[in-house]
Structures are given as C-alpha cells and as structure tokens.
Amino acid sequence: MDNIIYIQNLCKSFNEKKVLEGVNLSIKRGETFLIIGRSGAGKTVLLKNIMGLLHPDEGKIFIDGVDITKLNKKQLEKLRLQFGLVFQSSALFDFLTIEENVGFYFYQHTNLKKPDIRKKVKETLRLVGLEGIEDIYPYQLSGGMKKRVAIARAIIYNPKIIIYDEPTTGIDPIAVDKVISLIDDLHKRLAITSLIVTHDLEVGFKLADRLAFLLGGKIIFEGDKQQLAQTQDARVQQFIHGSSSGPIKETQV
Numbered sequence: 001m002d003n004i005i006y007i008q009n010l011c012k013s014f015n016e017k018k019v020l021e022g023v024n025l026s027i028k029r030g031e032t033f034l035i036i037g038r039s040g041a042g043k044t045v046l047l048k049n050i051m052g053l054l055h056p057d058e059g060k061i062f063i064d065g066v067d068i069t070k071l072n073k074k075q076l077e078k079l080r081l082q083f084g085l086v087f088q089s090s091a092l093f094d095f096l097t098i099e100e101n102v103g104f105y106f107y108q109h110t111n112l113k114k115p116d117i118r119k120k121v122k123e124t125l126r127l128v129g130l131e132g133i134e135d136i137y138p139y140q141l142s143g144g145m146k147k148r149v150a151i152a153r154a155i156i157y158n159p160k161i162i163i164y165d166e167p168t169t170g171i172d173p174i175a176v177d178k179v180i181s182l183i184d185d186l187h188k189r190l191a192i193t194s195l196i197v198t199h200d201l202e203v204g205f206k207l208a209d210r211l212a213f214l215l216g217g218k219i220i221f222e223g224d225k226q227q228l229a230q231t232q233d234a235r236v237q238q239f240i241h242g243s244s245s246g247p248i249k250e251t252q253v
C-alpha cells in the first residue's frame, strides 16, 4: 500500500512556543489512522498543517506525492477539496437549513442548480442515515444527529481523505456508538482514508488500523494495535493506561 500522507521533519512554532519539533509520519492509502496525544500536544496543529491551513516552519508534507509546503494559495485551495473535515463542535451554521449546510460547498463554489444540489444532499443524508431533514434547522437536531450532518457535509464532494477531530465528544453513549458505526461504514463504502483524533481511546482503537502518539512535539510511537500492545516504551504504556504515575509529568504535552 502506498502512502497518501507522508510527513518529514515537520516543525511548527507560535512565537517562542515550539509545538511540532520534527514530526515524521506516514499514512497509507485507505487506512483508518488514529492520532493520540495529550491536550495541547499539537494534534490539531498537525491536522491544520496537513490540510494546508497552517504553513510549517520546516519540513515536508506530501499529499498523494505532492509536497504541499511548496504550493501557492490557489493550489492550496484546490488541495483542500481532497479533505473532508469534521470538527469537534460540528460547526453547522444555525441560520441555514440542513440542506444549505450539507450543500454549502456546492452553493458557494459551483454553479450547480438548486434541484441538483438538493438531490446530492438527499443522497448524502441517506448515506449517514438521516433522511427527510433537508428543510429543518440545526437547532432542531440532537447532538448526535448534528455530528452526522457534519459528516455528510464533509463527504458530499467526494474527498480522498476524511479528517475527524474529536468526532464523539459531547454526545451520549448511544449516539457515540452510532457515529462509530457510521465512520466505519463510510470508510468501507467510500474506500476513503480516514484520519481521526480523539481523546476517547476506546473509540479510537475500535476504528483504527494504525495509530501514532504525539508527545513533546514528536511522534514517539507509530504502529498497529499489536505493536502498541508490545511496546516497551513506558511513556506510551502510561498514556494508554491513563496513569498519573510514570515518565510523563503532569505539565508535559
């Protein structure tokens, strides 16, 4: 399997604060990849670099063989269409209907006519298990349904890679289970590469083929679940067992 994402020595600081200090990572085409790490470790910053939303200070990021750190603004805008993004907060527009939210990209960036967009929205809502809600507003939905609408909005333009940043935060356990099944189902159906960041390790381990642990600005573990179980690295063990005692100190991210 080839690498759809390949990162070499990625460094990113904000003023004096070093967040990423030489990240190396490879994500294979078609896999579900999990990124774990403490709050503030730089997971979201890493995702933003991958999507071309932040420019790294150093390093290379290859997406499908293209080093995106060399792209100009217009090329980056095009690159972003390869990514579907599901934010933690769902980030739906409250003043737009579900149809307008899910079809947002087509309404904003294409000349497609409303009936055609509506048809695409209908099909995509069916994929996420929500039918007939085109004309209502986000406030009429539960948290779990909003997550699924956010997923519909992310997949509607057929991205190659779907990125979930905390997809199950803030919803009840039954809704969590539905979102997990949906992520898994879409992954299989759309033959897409999925990249997930979550603090919920149980959710992450259920979904992921492989994972990486970000600590101190570097990836200190990359591998599959079997390799994770066998690793001797006390930092990795401490994190996955959620233990307060061990080599990782309270303030270290």
Ligand SMILES: Nc1ncnc2c1ncn2[C@@H]1O[C@H](COP(=O)(O)OP(=O)(O)OP(=O)(O)O)[C@@H](O)[C@H]1O
Residues within 6 Å of the ligand: 014, 019, 037, 038, 039, 040, 041, 042, 043, 044, 045, 046
């Ligand atoms: N635009 C920015 N300007 C300045 N500092 C930033 C910016 N974005 C992120 N940071 C800092 O970078 C660090 C990493 O932030 P990031 O949001 O990537 O963490 P995270 O691993 O996603 O945490 P969480 O699990 O809580 O979401 C934090 O200290 C944050 O304050």
Ligand SMILES: [Mg+2]
Residues within 6 Å of the ligand: 043, 044, 045, 165
């Ligand atoms: Mg984050």
